[in-house]
Amino acid sequence: MVEGGPIDVLTGDWLAELTMLILAGNRLKGRPGYAPTFLRQLEDVLGPCLDRGIKIVSNAGGLDPAGCAEAVHELAGRLGLSPNVAYVTGDDLTGLPLDLINADTGERLDATPLTANAYLGGRPIATALSAGADVVVTGRVTDAALVTGPGMWRYGWGPGDLDALAGSVVAGHVIECGCQATGGNYAFFQEVPDLARCGFPIAELRADGSAVITKHPGTGGMVSIGTVTAQLVYEIGGPRYPGPDVVARFDTITLSQDGPDRVLVSGVRGEPPPDTLKVAVNYLAGYRNTMTLVLTGLDVEAKARVAEEAIWARIPRESFDQVDVTLTGGGLLRITVMDADRHKAGRAFSSAVVETGLSSYPGFHGLTPPGDASPYGVYWPVLVPAAEIRPRVFLNGDEVPHEAPRATPPTGSLPAPARSEVTSIGGPMVRAPLGRIAGARSGDKGGNANLGVWADTSGRYGWLAVHLTIAKLKELLPDLAPYRIERFELPNILALNFVVHGLLGRGVAASPRMDPQAKALGEELRAQLTDIPAELLPDA
Numbered sequence: 001m002v003e004g005g006p007i008d009v010l011t012g013d014w015l016a017e018l019t020m021l022i023l024a025g026n027r028l029k030g031r032p033g034y035a036p037t038f039l040r041q042l043e044d045v046l047g048p049c050l051d052r053g054i055k056i057v058s059n060a061g062g063l064d065p066a067g068c069a070e071a072v073h074e075l076a077g078r079l080g081l082s083p084n085v086a087y088v089t090g091d092d093l094t095g096l097p098l099d100l101i102n103a104d105t106g107e108r109l110d111a112t113p114l115t116a117n118a119y120l121g122g123r124p125i126a127t128a129l130s131a132g133a134d135v136v137v138t139g140r141v142t143d144a145a146l147v148t149g150p151g152m153w154r155y156g157w158g159p160g161d162l163d164a165l166a167g168s169v170v171a172g173h174v175i176e177c178g179c180q181a182t183g184g185n186y187a188f189f190q191e192v193p194d195l196a197r198c199g200f201p202i203a204e205l206r207a208d209g210s211a212v213i214t215k216h217p218g219t220g221g222m223v224s225i226g227t228v229t230a231q232l233v234y235e236i237g238g239p240r241y242p243g244p245d246v247v248a249r250f251d252t253i254t255l256s257q258d259g260p261d262r263v264l265v266s267g268v269r270g271e272p273p274p275d276t277l278k279v280a281v282n283y284l285a286g287y288r289n290t291m292t293l294v295l296t297g298l299d300v301e302a303k304a305r306v307a308e309e310a311i312w313a314r315i316p317r318e319s320f321d322q323v324d325v326t327l328t329g330g331g332l333l334r335i336t337v338m339d340a341d342r343h344k345a346g347r348a349f350s351s352a353v354v355e356t357g358l359s360s361y362p363g364f365h366g367l368t369p370p371g372d373a374s375p376y377g378v379y380w381p382v383l384v385p386a387a388e389i390r391p392r393v394f395l396n397g398d399e400v401p402h403e404a405p406r407a408t409p410p411t412g413s414l415p416a417p418a419r420s421e422v423t424s425i426g427g428p429m430v431r432a433p434l435g436r437i438a439g440a441r442s443g444d445k446g447g448n449a450n451l452g453v454w455a456d457t458s459g460r461y462g463w464l465a466v467h468l469t470i471a472k473l474k475e476l477l478p479d480l481a482p483y484r485i486e487r488f489e490l491p492n493i494l495a496l497n498f499v500v501h502g503l504l505g506r507g508v509a510a511s512p513r514m515d516p517q518a519k520a521l522g523e524e525l526r527a528q529l530t531d532i533p534a535e536l537l538p539d540a
Helices: 017-028 036-052 065-078 123-130 145-155 162-175 225-232 300-314 347-355 458-467 470-476 521-526
Strands: 009-012 055-058 085-089 115-118 135-138 201-205 211-215 247-249 254-257 263-266 269-271 276-294 322-327 332-339 374-385 392-395 398-400 429-433 439-445 448-454 484-490 495-501 529-533
Touching (some): 009 036, 017 374, 036 055, 055 145, 065 085, 085 123, 123 392, 225 254, 225 263, 225 448, 300 322, 300 332, 300 347, 448 521, 458 529, 470 484
Antiparallel strands (some): 115 276, 276 332, 322 332, 392 398, 429 529, 439 448
16 A cells, blocks of 8 residues: 555554454453554554654554554664654553443343453544654544544534534544455455455545545456455444444435446435443453354254254353354354353363264264353443543653543434335346346444445346335345344435344343354355346346
């Protein structure tokens, strides 16, 4: 990114929801509470960035932004450099009295949090850059804040510049996952040139909040309306995308091709932010262990029953706090146990599985030897009043004055989210995979999964919006039948978004699914056969 062409700000997003739990585990083991890999990458680019005036903004501070900033100073000293390094605190609420009501389920947590970090916005980053910082490291901020903050700094946006702020949030959402905006993990991956050398995305952010998404010339991958749409529908909920600085209306986004590998994102409208901030709480919930048996040949389901009977005869299923048994279509029997007792969930379980090997189904073999249990944590989102959170900004160790103004509601209001136009297409139907006319991308939002589906033409989208109801989704993916699903329409980008509540249990670290982040859910849907109008299918 530094050497491939001109940029003003180099951003780095290190903090998935799971990462805070990983960093907490590292800290308990005496390791840094920040991301050491940030320092390794910084070693290569800090000098060139200072020479070229490129600002560096990253949330790699994790649970210890001050420690990360100190490590940056130490690294710079070894390199003979003297950057101005800022860090942002105020997100860490660990140990403070919180109302631990789950924002998704309404349940109250009775365990002691291991970590509790509020999602801050871009305003503290803007303060740090305005004070002269060359490098800014933060703890938990929203992913988009790494773009919104520099936008505030460069263009002087105040809290009332809602549309500009909303546009920067959308731009930040597009580039936050790197190559996912330039062809990585793209449903139509065969169209992507030189994917192995995929270039990272760039947001050319403008004063009005619009942005052109592009990449450096000579890099692999591509930037198209399709690749940008795929990232827009990744890990979102409804058309209103809330954040600490603004609520971005995803139903107002306009995408247009602005040249080769250039997509203009414009028209985004913003609403005042909510008066609460989300807090990512993690707590240690016990121990887990998984054993996977391979079932081959005939009568796979009967073999699975025999395997389970043999295992539970040695160690009763009801003795564990939680058990999940999954038989995959590929013949894998995956058994996961969770319990507060490490020994019970550890070798007492895994050894019992192996001990059935000579008295179980024919062809018995597993993927792993007996192993110990590992601790697991649970992600628990809660809300706190935004007015109670006080971000603090430090530059080279000294605090910089920082105010956090709030937007006042405008006199008018934006219209309700648009609804798709009903499209009726007659003619012959062909049974074919849904993915022949639709792309999809899926991911995790705590214990929920998101599944975004889009089309490339208005005709295909019009049919998709009528055809792919919640009932149809459950018919195509029967495993989703027990779950509550919300469906949202985004006709401006020819997309639908589904939120599957509870599919991932208590979140990624506690999910027993083979695909705990629901990354494959979209591709599973695209592979399902359904009746599609022949005129919508691509030519054979």
